[in-house]
Amino acid sequence: MPTITIASSSVEVNDEGFMTVYDEWNEEIGTALAANIGLELTDGHWEVIRFLRDDFASQGETATLRRVSNTGGMPTKSLFKLFPKKPAKKMAYIAGLPKPHGCV
């Protein structure tokens, strides 16, 4: 696992660049990760990211789009507007969480 420095913090990431240690994340890192993929975070983004962080803490896995919509109350359409093209993967990346299961 590579270790990288981001927003002045040293964090562990996997080969794809997703953070692997839940507690190493903070909001400055989230902002920097978002910038890496060309996103500037607004309140709308933060609402989603905080939901994902809290939900991971209680569920032990990254929420799917369906769960963010059903449980978090954020419509799927708005997630596509906030995190274009691949919202599930982008949200997880910025929130410092594993990407949701690649279901096979």
Add this chain to the structure above:
Amino acid sequence: MKRLLVLGAGTAGTMAANRLHKVLKNEWQITVVDLDTEHIYQPGLLFIPFGTLDRKGVIKPRFKQFVKGINTVLGKIDLVKPELKQVLLMDGTVLPYDQLIIATGTTVAPEETTRISGDSDASEVHEFYTLKGAEALAETMKSWRGGKLVVHVTEMPIKCPIAPLEFVFLADAFFKDHGVRDQVELTYVTPLPGAFTKPVAAKYLGDMLDDRSIAVETDFYTEHIDTTGSGSGKLVSFDERVIDFDLLVTVPINMGSKYIERSGLGDELRHVPVDKHTLLANDYDNIFVLGDASNIPTSKAGSVAHFAVEIFVENFLQHIAGKPMTHSFDGHANCFIETGNQKATLLDFNYTTEPLPGTFPASKVGPLSLLTESRMNHLGKLAFRWAYWYLLLPGRNIFLPSAMSMTGKTPADQLDLRLPTTDSGDPDPGDSDPGDSGDSDSSKSDTPDIPIPSF
């Protein structure tokens, strides 16, 4: 006698009950509940739309698949009450248990996707995951005169995730056989980033789609299906892509049974969270979940149910004896993929090893070949129907180890493949945002020391 209650008499429930009865018949009374009396061989449904199999070829009496001594109950489940160790049926029957197996599978829920339709729609929407749906599609296929055929996966996970790919391969062969392939535009639409989730198989299967001139639309997350009017129907995504169709063969969202939600046992898709190695439900010490009903991160497929049941039986015997469970399920799946013209390919994988090329089950001699089309694989798939009814369901051994083996496989790092690393073929580049794939591509080469995912 202690009481083992099995909910669902499909592939997993039938195998588990028959295997356990053999070893526990003097100590445990096994009761199985299901809501109807027909056991459908689900891998057979794929062939019905093409007229190569009919209902007689896929149905047997459900309760006759059990060995003598197992109780069967016909009824619809209302609630599981774990605190009382009881299951209530809709007709008021109360079934008490000491141990419970949930094996009610997963099924299509087309009502979960918004559908806009009118009175005089020209385009048609079909599915082949139910017998009724597969038969209706067979009728349409007989007289369909060509146009845009779109095969579509709504959302993952789905049961038998390669079935829609098989459908599109078989459709290609079907129209070629009928001499009308040039009048049919075939498109495969998936919410995944490629033809399959894992890179090596995605590459092989993607090439097979290319070879057959089948267009692929990836990362498509469906918002609604619109069939109104006399023109083409429209499949519309949340990011506002539109795909026209004359005939849509869709795989609706798959969800577990509604009683799971009523009982508070499931996730958003009514699948029950379990320990992926023991299949014991997360919050309960006496509820196991077998087959498609659980949330384990592997294919929802009969082969998975079979391998998992073998591990489960060993663990269950330890569990009821008050001992720790020492056997661990590895997520092993083994799936034949029909590719048309009496050929098939084969995938073999588990939680940690992706599908790889090679031979199966033995090194070099096979006789089956992984990720390669062959007639032997097709014969294997056909033979499997017999094995299903006469070996698997009765709980006999079929000489395949339940754990996945690397024997005969070529490891991914030894393959000379040009694997897709980023999305290719963005269908609508004009709609892309500044932070999208182009951006991550450049950052990848500029700053190789900081890995950034390719979106």
